[in-house]
Amino acid sequence: MEQRWVKMTLDVREADIGLGPFGVSATRAEMVDFTREILTETARIMGGRGLPEMNPWGFLLPLAPLVWVGILTAMLVVPAVVFFLWSITGLRNNDDTVSSSDMFFCYLRVFLQQGSTVSPDPWWERTVLAVWMITMLVLTKSYAGNLMSNLAVRYIPQPYQSLRDVLDDPSVTMIWEANNAYVQYYRAVESGVFREIADLESEGRIKYVRSTEFPSSIDIFVRNGDHVLIAEDRYERVLMAQDFSRTGRCDFYSSRSRFLPFMSSMVGAKDSPLVPVISVGIKAVTQTGLYDQWTENYMPNATFCAHPPTKITVNTSLTFHNLWGMFAVILGGHVVSILILGLELLNVRLFRL
Known part of the structure; x- marks a missing residue:
């Protein structure tokens, strides 16, 4: 959708420049000219943090x-x-x-x-x-x-730290932005992890939404734990900051692994004289740190949920749900003891015979 809009508007001269920023790719470079890169983005997995639980083992x-x-x-x-x-x-x-x-x-x-x-x-x-x-x-x-x-x-589960974790769990659905550079990439590859992701489209494990639908998607789907959002790291931090400002809780986490690095730039029509002029301005803004400063000001609560704890300390009574592993060991030991006792009695009887 993003690519078709840029091509249509710039080809018919309805727009002279596309703000974006848009991911740089060879396919898009055939249709438009990219300015100097604004930043290099990497994708991460955004998932819902589970409820605190205790390991029975x-x-x-x-x-x-x-x-x-x-x-x-x-x-x-x-x-x-x-x-x-x-x-x-x-x-x-x-x-x-x-x-x-x-x-x-x-x-x-x-x-x-x-x-x-x-x-x-x-x-x-x-x-x-x-x-x-x-x-x-x-x-x-x-x-x-x-x-x-x-x-x-108590341990707070954060199960999806890599794409392999998501692929190996058939119960989870991935949410991607429709027709962005990431989607174009994994649809074009022929092998590897991203080929496996493309194959999930036929299994119904991929949901495509517009970027404007991300806030409602994480609130309805990702928060429940059966969906994960795959998006740019910076945008995920914006979403988590907005959710924290609204709820006062850190209900989401970002994966440790990063993947699919893409340069992001503004775009202009082919051979447009505006592209090199804008590139000079972008260079000045990025090298002086203004762009990073503007981004941080846009998400004032981003640091609160940047590194949410995976363990918390509680003062409460223990239940059978927390300790069933110990009882399993005790029961297993008694079962093995009874079996050994039965074998000894059987051996004595056979020996006497």
Whole structure:
């Protein structure tokens, strides 16, 4: 629409200049002359911020995955090494037999802060056990403290940080400005991510609107979380600033990833003498920083929602919805225990037969 209007009005001399700014592209350059670029814009994804929620598997977060792996490895290696050392040194009496499983459960009980039934005899074994106890004490106290902090944290989802995130979620619809430079680009490419976006037109996952319809579109569609807006970063900041001025809340976010950089310029008719004259004025305005200053003055509340928090701290009662991950682990452990008990009973009965 934008391209057809520019071509029609400039060809019939209804207008001498198009203010825009318009994205510079080879297709448009065949119809009009571009002035000096005003700015270089990149597109970002604008989505609705979700409601604060707690991760039901948050009890695993106090320790990094590598730490969990290290603990499990140490619980297997340390008792195995100790069992191997005292078995070859012969320091234990013949009637004081301790199996490798007893040794493993000895260190496991220390990890779970339970009493131990195996008494260390050699001095080096007592030293190893003492070091293990101190390590587990520090670890469990650190875990408990971090867990208390995590239980008070709520996470605000911002799921769509790249185009791949949007493509992989079939429940979300993209909103683009109709027939702008971005749309012309992804309709022309033959492979890659933008080709996949073009293919979504046939699936009904792309909605085209005019730029004047952006405020109502984000209020009706994007705020609910099932639509995302793809537009220039600067325009998205304007929309978020206007929404904050109206509601006093930061209900939207912009993606971390940027894509589709385009230069934006004013346009004139082919071989128009106005284009080079206007380019000189644009150079003076941009190099002195006036354009950026005017833009910032146009959106006075833009900084309030520039970096909205992804985590908030609350003081409220925990519910089953917040802790179902812990109960799932407990239930899973009981199910596995019952299965193992059944196998042991079955093995005893078969052995007697």
